[in-house]
Amino acid sequence: MGGNHTQTKFILLGITDSPRLQTPLFVFFLLIYIVTILGNVGIIILVRVSPSLHTPMYFFLTHFAFTDICCSTVISPRMLADLLSEDITISFTGCMMQFLTFAFFASIECHLLAVMAYGRHVAICQPLLYVTIISSRVCWQLIASSYLFAFLTAIICTWCVFGGSFCGPNRINHFFCELFPVLKLVCSNTHSSEMVIFAFITVNAVCASVVIFLSYISILRTVLRMCSAQSRARAFHTCASHLMAVSMYFGTGFFMYLQPPSSHRSLDKVASIFYAVLIPMLNPFIYSLRNREVKRSLVKCGRRIFSCWQHKSFLSSRT
Template sequence: MRGNHTQTKFILLGIADRPCEQTPPFVLFLLIYIVTLVGNFAIFTLVWVSPSLHTPMYFFLAHFAFTDICYSTVISPRMLADLLSEDKTISFTGCMTQFLTFAFFATIECYLLAIMAYDRQVAICQPLLYVTIISSRVCWQLIASSYLFAFLSAIIYTWCVFGGSFCGPNRIDHFFCDVVPVLKLVCSDTHSSEMVIFAFVTINVVGTSMVILLSYISILCTVLRVCSAQSRARAFHTCASHLMSVSLFFGTSFFMYLQPPSSHRSLDKVASIIYTMVTPMLNPFIYSLRNKEVKGALLKCRRNSSATGNIEEFCHLGHEQSMCSVKANGALKY
């Protein structure tokens, strides 16, 4: 890292200032973290032990659940410990490591959301070509590319944030080491670093959100053309729940990282809580645990029998279109 780092440690100011205000958020965030771990770990384990879930959709969901576990664990344990401790210091290396891992998993989350939206778009709009387009090899290539791009982006983010000179205050007005509060402590000029961060956030966040938006628009157009009224209602309900989770994650990310540092206000911590803690907790319920096939796999594991739950399709077309022939290949398991 470049620059003269005279600071060897930082102080995280956290969420609450007074000790009497720290117990309620500690209990709340502990419950959120436990639900996040249990829900995502259940999905991750279930996908790998249930042969009926060995499809591209659940392959991506398993990686998504793993990312949510890691993504939340980077932030939550440290924040919970600080709520109970008077000593909120974190070393320079520890702060840099926390930010690097946070940026890595947050970027992976963006790419996985885009990949899952694209997977749904191909399954619904091009069902006869689904097996060819979303092959096992393509699945691994998409996952590997996501991890590679996320790692390179995280390195660049970390270089830009921690590459300056920290010779002044060391109090970070946040509950973890994030871009804006850390850059405020840099003594040297940060304009070039901010421009680089803005450019990469635009590529990673705006680019993936556009893929998601276009994919769901294509899905809805296809559903409106070929589905019955009942099927359209189910599809809209599913799309709405997915888009709610996506909107929470990307909306708060836009708010945090695509505005000038001088524009940030007290709502930054609220926005950070939403995309670091709330969305990882909601994702298992929105993407998996509401799915009848997942419930069937859970029931099968619990009873240890050969019976499986019935499949609830993302868009049940019955015999209306040949699209539903993809069911036999496990492509439309939504």
């Protein structure tokens, strides 16, 4: 993939150039990465082993947790290695693949948030038809379409960025191969590429936002018509975790990508850390700590594990 380029390697300038901060940052981000993996893997396992969570909402949540793991894994290990290494170069192919995979999984998350909002809309507004409308076949179709659209978006954006000519400086002012820092190194005319990328990001973000907005407008109207205050509170509580995840993801995403390239400053690194490193860690806590069914399943699994441990301890003490 790509046009004429003379660069075979890029230099990532990283999060900081201060040697004193590198070790503390390494420990901090390593802990975040470990918690991210454990939290999201825990969500996937919990949904798999708990029959009460075998519903479309939690089916989508397992895929969301999987994409969080992938997004974090694309960025964090390389970032951690660079914090302790003197060699902070990345090959042209490695940079392109990092950009492609991160764009792919980040786009999937965008679509999954819309799919999950639609699922909540059907569950609250049409509960009697929920199983019929959101059937197993429909779930897989929604997931497959999310992956397909995300793949097309990632391929086209990667072509627009890496299809140009790289013949100037090779220093990327970022800690990974992010869109605008890489695009600044292209010495050919990037106006058309920027327009195509902006169009695809806008279409993905705006379409997902419209689905989410319309879903929650419909949910709000249905909830306000409910006679029982307890039912209204339960419906709002069910949607709270998803709305929190949507706000964090789209807030940082709009800040990063829906502004002119000339407006990008050093603050972008902070925003990138937030959506590429911190949000994947926070999502499992948001969906577990604010979800009664997940907390109930966690308690049941904990009791089951404790009972098994007690039973094994009793058998071993008798032998």
